[in-house]
Amino acid sequence: MLERCDFNMENITKGLKELLYNKGAVLVGIADMSHRDDCQYKRGVAVAVPLPVELVIQLKSAPTEEYYNMYHTLNNKLNDIVSAGEKYLLDRGYKSYAQTTDRVKINENRISELPHKTVATMAGIGWIGKNCLLVTKEYGCAIRISSLLTDAPLEADIPAGGSLCGNCSICVDKCPASALKNTLWAPGMKRENIVDVEKCYEKQIEIMKRETGIEADLCGKCFAVCRYTKEYIDRYKRENLLNEGDEELIKAASDVIKRNYDYKYENHTVGAAVRCRNGKIYIGVNVYSLHGACAEQVAIGAAITDGQREFLSIVAVRGKNGDEIIPPCGNCRQMLSDYAPECEVIVMENGGVKKVRARDLLPYLYSVE
Secondary structure (H helix, E strand, O other), rough: OOOHHHHHOOOOOHHHHHHHHHHHEEEEEEEEOOOOOOOOEEEEEEEEEEHOOOHHHHHHHOOOHHHHHHHHHHHHHHHHHHHHHHHHOOOOOOEEOOOOOOOOOOOOOOOEEOOHHHHHHOOOOOOOOOOOOOOOOOEEOEEEEEEEEEEEOOOOOOOOOOOOOOOOOOHHOOOOOEEEEEOOOOOOOOOOHHHHHHHHHHHHHHHHHHHHHHOOOOOOOOOOOOOHHHHHHHHHHHHHHHHHHHHHHHHHHHHHHHHHHOOOOOOOOOEEEEEEEOOOEEEEOOOOOOOOOHHHHHHHHHHHOOOOEEEEEEEEOOOOOOEEOOOOOOOHHHHHHHHOOOEEEEEEOOOOEEEHHHHHHHOOOOOOO
16 A cells, blocks of 8 residues: 555646646645645645746846746746646546745735745755845746645655855845845844845835836846856756847847737737848737638738748747747648748747757658658
């Protein structure tokens, strides 16, 4: 019976983690919550998704409207991830509770009953930095996190034993509210030992309102300057090597869907931009119908109509703010492989932007020959 239980534990743990990764999580950890009096579940599952590097770089100066929009976009993504995890466990007969944004209640002290950060540190995803945010080795503080709780017999990961911030105090020095106390975190430490919550909250409201006109408690300075976040940015730049032309192309795709987004029927929700050999950029939006056209196809079609036949790079973005880079669908991959196999396609991978050849997106290419 014990062997069967161990086998079930291993498989349910592996299956859940695979699901969460497939849904878009880049970090997943499982916490042993059995010794906590404030939690009726014996396991907590923490998940994380990264912030796009471009937005993090902007936050070194000031918060932006793009950051505000992405903040909510990633929260929705996390809601979908943990809700999928909840369903996976419920379908297998276990109790489960996803801590989605509509379920988590913030009290008068600006804290939830069981913070995601608590689950994340107990799950070994990261530690609490001197900025009172979760810090990870992989992405620094440039992440959004969520969690779910369950009685499933999941195999717990090793919890964080303490802070890895050491003598670094750059977040303390750069805090515009002077709210950080330069404290090295240890498990069980109270938040008030690390940060003056009210000073931080009031300054975030002030800065966000001044910079964007939006009243929200968002700043981002302390995690944008974190040395672990900087390592994430540097690694991203080394691996992806996007240039100014790529940024211009992304902006063109974003701008076209912002102008043409169909709020009423959602017939136009994706924008695309393609750069041709002569340097000119052609844009397009998707046209939804029973046999509609993707934005990439419309952009390529516009270029061909204008006499262009050589395509250097292409990107597609989705959403009313054009802030989510998406990969081509299967049909578009076939089209790009036919028309421009060497064209560089800008896609997202593990929270970073990278470029891949069109021919590499469809390894088993259909051919009439």
